[in-house]
Amino acid sequence: AQKITQTQPGMFVQEKEAVTLDCTYDTSDPSYGLFWYKQPSSGEMIFLIYQGSYDQQNATEGRYSLNFQKARKSANLVISASQLGDSAMYFCAMREGRAGGSQGNLIFGKGTKLSVKP
Amino acid sequence: GAVVSQHPSRVICKSGTSVKIECRSLDFQATTMFWYRQFPKQSLMLMATSNEGSKATYEQGVEKDKFLINHASLTLSTLTVTSAHPEDSSFYICSAGTRGRNEKLFFGSGTQLSVL
Numbered sequence: 001a002q003k004i005t006q007t008q009p010g011m012f013v014q015e016k017e018a019v020t021l022d023c024t025y026d027t028s029d030p031s032y033g034l035f036w037y038k039q040p041s042s043g044e045m046i047f048l049i050y051q052g053s054y055d056q057q058n059a060t061e062g063r064y065s066l067n068f069q070k071a072r073k074s075a076n077l078v079i080s081a082s083q084l085g086d087s088a089m090y091f092c093a094m095r096e097g098r099a100g101g102s103q104g105n106l107i108f109g110k111g112t113k114l115s116v117k118p
Numbered sequence: 119g120a121v122v123s124q125h126p127s128r129v130i131c132k133s134g135t136s137v138k139i140e141c142r143s144l145d146f147q148a149t150t151m152f153w154y155r156q157f158p159k160q161s162l163m164l165m166a167t168s169n170e171g172s173k174a175t176y177e178q179g180v181e182k183d184k185f186l187i188n189h190a191s192l193t194l195s196t197l198t199v200t201s202a203h204p205e206d207s208s209f210y211i212c213s214a215g216t217r218g219r220n221e222k223l224f225f226g227s228g229t230q231l232s233v234l
Contacts, residue, residue, distance in 0.1 A: 037225075043227065043228040043230070044225065044226075044228060045211060045213070045225035045228075046225075047223075047224070047225070091161065091162070105164050105167055106162075106164070106213070106223060107164075108161040108162045108163075109161060110160070110161045111161055
């Protein structure tokens with residue numbers, strides 16, 4: 001079974017509108033972290049937002065917010081007031097476990113290509 | 119914020135040659151670095167975990183003799199693609215993290231390898 005599922009291969013949004021990118025995850029580990037990254041056409045991976053499994057509140061970073069629904073195992077990214085520069089691939093990722101301070105590694109979803117229309 | 123520098127950004131080589139890709143953490147010490155591979159329009163797939171001063175841990179299906187990883191210092195990890203073949207053409211990207219910064223892994227800008 002896939003650990004990270006992003007069901008939207010592509011999404012369109014009108015400039016200045018909000019958009020939600022879906023992400024569901026599968027883990028039996030009670031300790032995990034969820035990440036969203038943006039990958040523009042240049043290829044670099046840009047960290048957007050992080051949510052820890054024990055965090056009580058949904059994470060927010062500027063125009064980005066993470067709609068964390070633990071019982072449903074979903075971690076959707078919400079981008080408010082979309083800008084043309086938001087057009088890119090967006091990846092949801094998970095890291096399981098943090099025992100002993102170890103980093104673990106990231107498991108990535110297949111990504112969603114977001115296109116912002118003027 | 120923390121910066122990870124990856125070099126070169128693009129390389130074209132002939133089949134049979136070896137290519138070295140460098141990943142440097144510029145303003146922090148990276149005890150762990152990760153190497154990923156990404157095919158066009160695909161997700162990132164972890165190849166190996168590089169730990170400073172010890173052997174890298176490779177993911178299943180990744181040939182350790184073909185993809186040599188060296189993490190000789192706390193700021194540098196290298197990935198060498200030995201005897202490259204056209205099927206090795208891909209986008210390779212590294213990430214680095216350290217204790218105390220568990221919540222964020224910092225990525226390099228990636229290397230596009232094209233083997234002719």
